[in-house]
Amino acid sequence: MSFDPLDFLTLAQSMASSGAQESELRTAVGRAYYALFLMARDKMDVRRRNSVHHETIKRLKKTEGYRTMADQLDELSRLRKVADYELTPIKPEHQNWPENWSRASLLVDRIRPRLQQLK
Amino acid sequence: MVLAVGTPTQAPALPGAPQSTLNWQWDTEPAPGASIRAARRATTGIQHPFRYSESVTAAVPPAGGALDQIYVQMTYPDANYDYSSLTGVLIDRVQETLDQLLPILKTEAASSWVYVTGVEVEGFVDPEEDFEEVVITQCVELSPEQAMDYWDRLGNKIQQWTKLLPEYLAQVATDRLSIRVAWKDG
Numbered sequence: 001m002s003f004d005p006l007d008f009l010t011l012a013q014s015m016a017s018s019g020a021q022e023s024e025l026r027t028a029v030g031r032a033y034y035a036l037f038l039m040a041r042d043k044m045d046v047r048r049r050n051s052v053h054h055e056t057i058k059r060l061k062k063t064e065g066y067r068t069m070a071d072q073l074d075e076l077s078r079l080r081k082v083a084d085y086e087l088t089p090i091k092p093e094h095q096n097w098p099e100n101w102s103r104a105s106l107l108v109d110r111i112r113p114r115l116q117q118l119k
Numbered sequence: 120m121v122l123a124v125g126t127p128t129q130a131p132a133l134p135g136a137p138q139s140t141l142n143w144q145w146d147t148e149p150a151p152g153a154s155i156r157a158a159r160r161a162t163t164g165i166q167h168p169f170r171y172s173e174s175v176t177a178a179v180p181p182a183g184g185a186l187d188q189i190y191v192q193m194t195y196p197d198a199n200y201d202y203s204s205l206t207g208v209l210i211d212r213v214q215e216t217l218d219q220l221l222p223i224l225k226t227e228a229a230s231s232w233v234y235v236t237g238v239e240v241e242g243f244v245d246p247e248e249d250f251e252e253v254v255i256t257q258c259v260e261l262s263p264e265q266a267m268d269y270w271d272r273l274g275n276k277i278q279q280w281t282k283l284l285p286e287y288l289a290q291v292a293t294d295r296l297s298i299r300v301a302w303k304d305g
């Protein structure tokens with residue numbers, strides 16, 4: 001039985017509960033992104049191994065009615081890269097991790113139902 | 120100066136134009152000959168109505184009579200390019216696409232009665248995949264939920280616009296441009 005990527009989202013939400021440390025919030029952002037990215041990749045039938053994130057978002061952008069959702073997933077992807085790569089976030093707006101998680105969470109709430117509707 | 124409160128009954132005829140003509144209904148009728156300063160209350164058409172105030176000036180005809188049209192100066196910030204992050208990304212056809220996209224963002228904000236506080240154009244280099252893109256951020260004075268609703272409308276417009284572009288620019292719009300909406304704490 002294959003793994004359900006939404007289990008990553010459950011884990012992310014659990015890690016980001018009140019009082020979470022920065023490391024937990026950074027990890028939560030990453031797991032939340034991967035939950036949605038893996039769903040999107042399968043829905044878009046992206047099978048290549050290189051540039052798979054970009055290819056998935058590009059295909060979503062071309063899907064009728066999904067431009068904003070693709071841009072929102074792209075935004076979550078950039079936030080994930082801040083979480084994983086920038087020890088001191090370059091942009092001041094990214095230096096508050098509870099706020100970063102709050103934004104990620106809003107994006108997830110917006111993207112997830114639409115992704116699930118996608119045939 | 121008289122403060123008059125009015126409600127526009129139609130969207131700007133030419134959204135995004137320097138001046139737009141609106142029909143107004145006045146709660147308090149301004150006196151004949153007065154110069155007025157007006158605050159308007161608008162409904163966005165997106166999920167939740169919100170208060171939107173903007174200063175406008177107009178002269179009421181000296182002879183009096185109904186003032187049912189007023190010229191409103193639409194204010195919109197110039198795009199702020201972060202050239203240090205755009206090195207190597209802002210090639211000619213990307214700039215050509217941006218030159219067409221930015222007025223669309225302005226038009227959509229105006230027709231949605233969304234107050235825009237800034238427009239940022241930045242480059243983003245992916246640390247994992249060999250990929251660069253230009254991120255265009257429209258900073259709006261909306262709640263997070265309203266901003267998300269507005270972002271949806273914007274996306275639909277951009278998708279329609281992309282279909283009208285020649286192939287080489289449509290490819291840029293899809294592959295190289297990412298559009299985001301940022302609200303106050305976002």
